[in-house]
Amino acid sequence: xxxxxxxxxxxxxxxxxxxxxxxxxxxxxxxxxxxxxxxxxxxxxxxxxxxxxxxxxxxxxxxxxxxxxxxxxxxxxxxxxxxxxxxxxxxxxxxxxxxxxxxxxxxxxxxxxxxxxxxxxxxxxxxxxxxxxxxxxxxxxxxxxxxxxxxxxxxxxxxxxxxxxxxxxxxxxxxxxxxxxxxxxxxxxxxxxxxxxxxxxxxxxxxxxxxxxxxxxxxxxxxxxxxxxxxxxxxxxxxxxxxxxxxxxxxxxxxxxxxxxxxxxxxxxxxxxxxxxxxxxxxxxxxxxxxxxxxxxxxxxxxxxxxxxxxxxxxxxxxxxxxxxxxxxxxxxxxxxxxxxxxxxxxxxxxx
Numbered sequence: 311x312x313x314x315x316x317x318x319x320x321x322x323x324x325x326x327x328x329x330x331x332x333x334x335x336x337x338x339x340x341x342x343x344x345x346x347x348x349x350x351x352x353x354x355x356x357x358x359x360x361x362x363x364x365x366x367x368x369x370x371x372x373x374x375x376x377x378x379x380x381x382x383x384x385x386x387x388x389x390x391x392x393x394x395x396x397x398x399x400x401x402x403x404x405x406x407x408x409x410x411x412x413x414x415x416x417x418x419x420x421x422x423x424x425x426x427x428x429x430x431x432x433x434x435x436x437x438x439x440x441x442x443x444x445x446x447x448x449x450x451x452x453x454x455x456x457x458x459x460x461x462x463x464x465x466x467x468x469x470x471x472x473x474x475x476x477x478x479x480x481x482x483x484x485x486x487x488x489x490x491x492x493x494x495x496x497x498x499x500x501x502x503x504x505x506x507x508x509x510x511x512x513x514x515x516x517x518x519x520x521x522x523x524x525x526x527x528x529x530x531x532x533x534x535x536x537x538x539x540x541x542x543x544x545x546x547x548x549x550x551x552x553x554x555x556x557x558x559x560x561x562x563x564x565x566x567x568x569x570x571x572x573x574x575x576x577x578x579x580x581x582x583x584x585x586x587x588x589x590x591x592x593x594x595x596x597x598x599x600x601x602x603x604x605x606x607x608x609x610x611x612x613x614x615x616x617x618x619x620x621x622x623x624x625x626x627x628x629x630x631x632x633x634x635x636x637x638x639x640x641x642x643x644x645x646x647x648x649x650x651x652x653x654x655x656x657x658x659x660x661x662x
Contacts, residue, residue, distance in 0.1 A: 351422030593619030
């Protein structure tokens with residue numbers, strides 16, 4: 311596992327490369343001022359900008375322009391994500407919105423919304439930029455904020471124990487001076503003893519908290535599969551069947567009962583047709599599943615692991631037979647829950 315210094319170095323290195331590859335920012339019809347920290351657009355204003363994604367959210371992402379200003383970009387149902395290709399003799403590759411990763415340099419065309427944000431109509435990026443952003447995203451610990459929060463709570467508990475110990479001493483001195491005599495000394499001693507017990511209990515809780523946090527860190531890289539479904543497709547098609555939609559409906563309902571879940575989507579194809587076309591077909595099938603879950607069950611985009619199309623690889627059936635090829639034209643969908651979360655809940659229940 312990387313330390314914070316290593317993660318900071320990797321993130322800074324790739325961010326500098328992404329900023330070097332992006333072009334100057336410009337708008338259609340009029341130049342945009344980037345003097346303010348947050349860029350604001352008029353409703354209906356046509357805009358074309360370039361920059362680097364610095365943060366993802368459920369509705370879109372935040373983009374940093376070369377001049378330093380931040381732009382809030384909203385994704386819509388009509389937003390197209392395509393390759394920014396340099397070869398004019400081939401068709402640009404289409405991507406899913408889940409492939410818009412932090413650190414990725416993009417070009418955004420759109421229009422100003424009523425809130426002053428940029429509603430994206432088209433988003434383009436280079437394949438080389440996407441590869442760098444993918445490497446950077448894989449190296450960043452997705453649970454760092456939760457661990458920092460746990461560490462903060464443990465530190466506060468230890469500080470409270472220290473303050474309580476100091477208060478015991480102050481109470482002893484004031485009580486002895488005010489009352490005097492053996493009775494006052496006895497009462498002060500009893501109070502100090504009780505407070506010391508409380509402080510000891512707080513210190514013990516702090517140590518248990520550190521132990522539980524270490525156990526969570528150990529389990530953070532492991533995931534349990536809670537639910538899974540396989541959706542099959544017709545030959546050469548990425549259109550969901552009614553049976554496939556019913557299976558996805560059941561999976562989405564099961565996901566609503568889980569906390570901190572992720573959804574893994576992997577597309578596959580049979581050996582019918584060329585390997586290149588089957589690679590693209592398997593990716594379109596995976597994107598179709600994600601779009602259905604997002605549009606029909608409001609599953610936030612942040613819950614999806616970047617989908618991947620494997621093409622003809624990893625068949626489950628024999629491609630030399632018709633039945634085997636039917637089995638291979640599929641998308642596998644899994645609900646994953648981090649073991650660190652489930653283990654933490656079980657450990658806390660046992661401790662209580």
